[in-house]
Amino acid sequence: MSGGVDSAVAAARAVEAGHDVVGVHLALSRMPGTLRTGSRGCCTIEDSMDAQRVANLLEIPYYVWDFSERFKEDVVDDFVAEYTAGRTPNPCMRCNERIKFAALLEKALALGFDAVVTGHYAKVLPGPSGELELHRASAEAKDQSYVLGVLTAEQLAHAWFPLGDTPSKELVRQEAERRGLAVARKPDSYDICFIPDGDTKGWLADRVGETPGDIVDRTGAVVGSHDGAHAYTVGQRRGLRLGTPAPDGRPRFVLEVRPKENTVVVGPKEALATAEIAGSRFSWAGLDPVASGLVGADGEDFECEVQIRAHADPVPAVARIDRGGEGAAELVVRPTQPLDGVAPGQTAVVYVGTRVLGQCTIDRTVSAVPVGA
Amino acid sequence: MPVYLDHAATTPMRPEAVAALTAALGTVGNPASIHSAGQRAKRSLEESRAVVAATLDADPIELVFTGNGTEAINLAIKGLSWQRQHDAERPRIVLPAGEHHATLDTVEWLAAHEGAEIVELPLDELGRLDVDALAAELEANADRIALVTMLWANNEVGTVQPVARVAELTAAAGVPLHLDAVAAYGQLPVGLHALRAESGAQPGAGLVAISVSAHKIGGPAGIGALVLDRTGRIEPLIHGGGQQRRVRSGTQDVAAAASFAAAAEAVALRLDADAERMAALRDRLIAGVAAVAPDAVLSGDPAPSGRLPGNAHFAFPGCEGDSLLFLLDAAGVAVSTGSACQAGVPEPSHVLLAMGRSESEARGALRITLGHDSSEDDVDAFLAALPAAHERAAKAGLAARRTSFDR
Numbered sequence: 001m002s003g004g005v006d007s008a009v010a011a012a013r014a015v016e017a018g019h020d021v022v023g024v025h026l027a028l029s030r031m032p033g034t035l036r037t038g039s040r041g042c043c044t045i046e047d048s049m050d051a052q053r054v055a056n057l058l059e060i061p062y063y064v065w066d067f068s069e070r071f072k073e074d075v076v077d078d079f080v081a082e083y084t085a086g087r088t089p090n091p092c093m094r095c096n097e098r099i100k101f102a103a104l105l106e107k108a109l110a111l112g113f114d115a116v117v118t119g120h121y122a123k124v125l126p127g128p129s130g131e132l133e134l135h136r137a138s139a140e141a142k143d144q145s146y147v148l149g150v151l152t153a154e155q156l157a158h159a160w161f162p163l164g165d166t167p168s169k170e171l172v173r174q175e176a177e178r179r180g181l182a183v184a185r186k187p188d189s190y191d192i193c194f195i196p197d198g199d200t201k202g203w204l205a206d207r208v209g210e211t212p213g214d215i216v217d218r219t220g221a222v223v224g225s226h227d228g229a230h231a232y233t234v235g236q237r238r239g240l241r242l243g244t245p246a247p248d249g250r251p252r253f254v255l256e257v258r259p260k261e262n263t264v265v266v267g268p269k270e271a272l273a274t275a276e277i278a279g280s281r282f283s284w285a286g287l288d289p290v291a292s293g294l295v296g297a298d299g300e301d302f303e304c305e306v307q308i309r310a311h312a313d314p315v316p317a318v319a320r321i322d323r324g325g326e327g328a329a330e331l332v333v334r335p336t337q338p339l340d341g342v343a344p345g346q347t348a349v350v351y352v353g354t355r356v357l358g359q360c361t362i363d364r365t366v367s368a369v370p371v372g373a
Numbered sequence: 374m375p376v377y378l379d380h381a382a383t384t385p386m387r388p389e390a391v392a393a394l395t396a397a398l399g400t401v402g403n404p405a406s407i408h409s410a411g412q413r414a415k416r417s418l419e420e421s422r423a424v425v426a427a428t429l430d431a432d433p434i435e436l437v438f439t440g441n442g443t444e445a446i447n448l449a450i451k452g453l454s455w456q457r458q459h460d461a462e463r464p465r466i467v468l469p470a471g472e473h474h475a476t477l478d479t480v481e482w483l484a485a486h487e488g489a490e491i492v493e494l495p496l497d498e499l500g501r502l503d504v505d506a507l508a509a510e511l512e513a514n515a516d517r518i519a520l521v522t523m524l525w526a527n528n529e530v531g532t533v534q535p536v537a538r539v540a541e542l543t544a545a546a547g548v549p550l551h552l553d554a555v556a557a558y559g560q561l562p563v564g565l566h567a568l569r570a571e572s573g574a575q576p577g578a579g580l581v582a583i584s585v586s587a588h589k590i591g592g593p594a595g596i597g598a599l600v601l602d603r604t605g606r607i608e609p610l611i612h613g614g615g616q617q618r619r620v621r622s623g624t625q626d627v628a629a630a631a632s633f634a635a636a637a638e639a640v641a642l643r644l645d646a647d648a649e650r651m652a653a654l655r656d657r658l659i660a661g662v663a664a665v666a667p668d669a670v671l672s673g674d675p676a677p678s679g680r681l682p683g684n685a686h687f688a689f690p691g692c693e694g695d696s697l698l699f700l701l702d703a704a705g706v707a708v709s710t711g712s713a714c715q716a717g718v719p720e721p722s723h724v725l726l727a728m729g730r731s732e733s734e735a736r737g738a739l740r741i742t743l744g745h746d747s748s749e750d751d752v753d754a755f756l757a758a759l760p761a762a763h764e765r766a767a768k769a770g771l772a773a774r775r776t777s778f779d780r
Contacts, residue, residue, distance in 0.1 A: 110769035
């Protein structure tokens with residue numbers, strides 16, 4: 001129970017369904033702020049008190065469990081490491097993967113609970129063979145199946161998302177009002193919870209410092225300089241301050257961040273187009289494609305949709321599992337139309353209809369436009 | 374029937390304290406008023422003051438009622454520190470590690486805002502002050518020390534500090550000493566005059582101030598007291614109508630004082646017998662825990678006389694204190710992890726860290742504290758609930774480090 005409206009209503013529905021429910025607020029910071037600020041809706045003392053008020057109204061016990069150490073190691077440190085390696089991580093996914101549906105779930109099971117209930121907008125449904133599947137929520141605009149794409153069959157078996165069937169967030173807010181929950185109109189949280197002011201660039205600079213370096217074009221020619229490569233993300237156009245104009249006079253975009261060389265690679269918009277993405281860190285949210293009957297054997301292509309950001313539109317694609325001979329197996333996804341602005345470190349979630357099939361963390365991308373083309 | 378074993382947090386109000394409070398709430402009168410209603414209130418207040426002062430081996434004029442123990446501690450530390458700057462520069466505030474947050478946060482504030490120098494002396498593995506380190510500090514810096522402040526007994530692990538020795542050292546050095554007796558009061562004899570006399574204290578030096586709180590002894594929350602020796606000089610925190618020797622202005626709470634006095638009187642009448650009874654229950658509890666969890670480590674002094682009679686504190690290796698707390702709570706037994714909580718956010722105990730325990734050891738801490746109303750049945754109920762809770766918490770403890778969901 002973050003102190004927000006979604007987990008409050010999820011808890012209320014779980015209680016109403018007759019379960020023996022205990023409210024848990026995760027302490028993820030050793031130094032929580034006191035008051036809510038800006039658009040944030042979790043993690044301060046005030047939010048913890050909001051969650052407790054909901055638990056009191058529902059007449060359920062309420063505890064704060066401290067996962068601050070694991071959160072720092074598995075989410076915050078990982079976030080810094082990914083950025084320093086030139087990748088663009090999604091810390092909310094990492095938190096679901098490592099904290100909410102790993103550390104918290106395992107502790108809960110050990111303590112005698114059966115499931116973790118959250119206010120995520122997604123559905124867990126039985127598939128044709130009875131195996132559990134993860135699906136998009138009824139509330140399209142709020143669907144959070146993307147950030148849950150990392151869950152495995154075992155985790156889905158102990159997860160319950162009571163808001164999955166509700167057609168809109170507004171209905172959840174109305175229900176919260178009907179139930180007398182004080183958080184009914186509390187603003188949504190959008191920012192990364194451990195970067196309170198939303199200034200990711202400044203937060204990273206405080207931790208990893210800023211080392212000036214070169215901005216180069218795809219041929220390696222120096223066209224400008226930067227104050228720290230980690231401040232740049234693939235697809236970025238603004239703030240490049242290039243000294244040398246492009247020969248064709250057209251705007252240039254960040255194509256790649258190379259932390260080892262401390263360089264940022266820029267080029268024309270067309271060069272952002274990605275024809276193929278692949279990652280060796282992949283997982284299936286339930287049955288894998290073979291067991292799901294999508295492909296007869298490994299190595300064959302199957303049709304799907306791929307989504308590369310929490311709020312991006314899914315695009316049609318074909319995917320396959322490449323056993324890779326000597327190397328690690330990879331999930332390889334080729335969108336039917338090239339995708340723009342794909343960065344290593346992002347998660348590609350693969351859907352078949354509304355069903356989340358699985359996901360991979362993107363290790364490499366193949367540009368649709370070769371150098372010199 | 375829920376079992377309450379967290380008396381160090383707060384203890385149930387004694388029936389005589391409830392009776393005194395409710396009786397006094399029905400009367401009117403500001404003790405500062407001159408008319409008869411005021412005089413009746415004043416009489417009740419001063420009778421209460423005399424009773425509480427007597428339980429602390431002090432004269433009534435030496436007892437200053439405060440809003441709680443934390444306020445008494447703030448008043449002692451800030452008030453002495455400010456007063457001690459009048460005739461000389463004395464920036465040093467000397468204290469052992471592992472003090473209560475009421476002390477730690479106060480001295481940290483003085484350091485951050487007023488240039489105080491915090492001199493933190495080490496604890497041994499039992500949580501006891503290194504007296505030699507104090508002697509050395511007093512020897513080297515007596516003329517630059519504003520005050521020494523120390524817990525009479527530690528609120529988490531129950532270790533009783535070498536109070537008499539510290540009183541002697543500070544008396545000899547001419548430095549004022551404040552003792553935070555919030556945890557000790559009602560469990561051990563706590564008092565001013567005899568200790569001052571035995572330690573050879575001169576005016577304004579040695580033991581001059583003792584902080585206590587009513588709700589730890591079966592009185593109401595919302596009232597505490599600072600015992601301030603008549604020779605001790607202090608700057609007030611709160612200015613106003615000049616009540617209580619101008620040390621603590623503000624209309625005095627007659628009803629709370631009456632309730633505090635009723636609880637204090639009950640404590641004083643039976644202190645030895647109660648302490649003996651609590652110590653026997655505590656030893657039974659400690660033996661019972663050793664039988665259930667042989668690897669559990671008793672924190673603090675294992676010698677019965679070296680710890681508070683109501684305190685048992687353990688580190689359960691491989692378990693998290695908050696898991697044990699949750700499972701025992703679900704089984705109807707209220708205990709504590711013993712460490713500071715802000716809106717329920719746990720952090721590893723700075724006391725255990727100061728005693729040389731690791732963070733992971735500190736995470737397994739569980740404090741079980743007995744009080745005036747504790748019974749054998751309470752201890753038995755705890756010991757009956759512990760095996761299942763311990764087994765589950767050990768399983769859950771593994772989850773806190775690495776889980777089978779990791780990949």
